[in-house]
Amino acid sequence: MTLLQADLRLAGRLDARFFTLLQALQQTGSLQRAARAAGYSYKGAWLLLDQATNLAQTPLVQAQQGGRGGGGSQLTPAALALLQAWQQLQQRQAEFLREQQGWLLAQFHDHPELAALLRRRAMKTTARNQFIGRIAALTQGPSTVQVRLELPGGLPLRAAINAEAAAALDLQVGQEALAMVKASEVVLVQDFAGYKLSASNQLAGTISRLEKGATGALVGLTLPGGMQLTASVTHDAVEALDLRVGQPATACFKAYAVMVAVAG
Structure with missing residues (x-):
């Protein structure tokens, strides 16, 4: 059960949703399908990638010509490196939070009712x-x-x-x-x-x-x-x-x- 949570972002704007877009684009080769998977409109995804490309000063997405589907899009090596770094950072964050969760529960050694409170509140339910x-x-x-x-x-x-x-x-x-x-x-x-x-x-x-x-x-x-x-x-x-x-x-x-x- 997760007692600690943190919203991971890079540079304040690149969050889990953005990297879901990158991952879906790499898997599908289609910006339209990737946008749908990440919860963006096609235009919103396109603008976001354009902004990120401009700030990175290097292309993040490149067109893929030909093929049975008539072409598509794929991530550039720079975008793949960014996605890989994000995934590794997520793992490091999860390890850090698990370590801090253990430390937090240890602080309540003499007050088990407080540790129990955290565990109960961590359960997600619609029941009021x-x-x-x-x-x-x-x-x-x-x-x-x-x-x-x-x-x-x-x-x-x-x-x-x-x-x-x-x-x-x-x-x-x-x-x-x-x-x-x-x-x-x-x-x-x-x-x-x-x-x-x-x-x-x-x-x-x-x-x-x-x-x-x-x-x-x-x-x-x-x-x-x-x-x-x-x-x-x-x-x-x-x-x-x-x-x-x-x-x-x-x-x-x-x-x-x-x-x-x-x-x-």
Whole structure:
């Protein structure tokens, strides 16, 4: 898992995208296809290469005449040397960052919770809600495994994952796990009116944030212990429930809506 990242550029303008263009041009022999691969328009790629050629004061691309395709483009020896230097520099940067990552984690030897924070934040996910807890119980079913997590403050959270995924994760009772829930999977309830819901997770809290957007609203709940949970709701739901900051509400979501991750 990468904890450190750095944007590598040469001379402030020549970045990974530029060198992707060079590499694609070398592989395809077509500026049009290379531009598409690097995310440039044909004109944008052409202008960029012209600018780089002028600044280098030596050609970077040369026309290739003839052939079944009617010719194309290829990199000059100067451009190939530049591309090779970039690739070697990328490797050196990656080695440097790995070394610095080890040094950084060593600084948190007496504070493992900080190292754990970095590892969790390094995970890239679209789920707005992320909770760290410990696996309190595992119940094996015919095709699914019920996972009961205990969050800080003793708050329970339940997940249901298929048996194959559970085996791949090698889940163990007592193991630390990260639970993730998309905001769109959360249903807010203010008054149960004597009814009981089938949702396995029902977390009561207080509305602490309400952000209205163009297509909907994000509602933030503060749960016992200070944890935050976000629900994505429609404008109609905000008006129908008369949602306001400071009001109590219960976040409900199914066990199948919970994704579980453990350190590999």
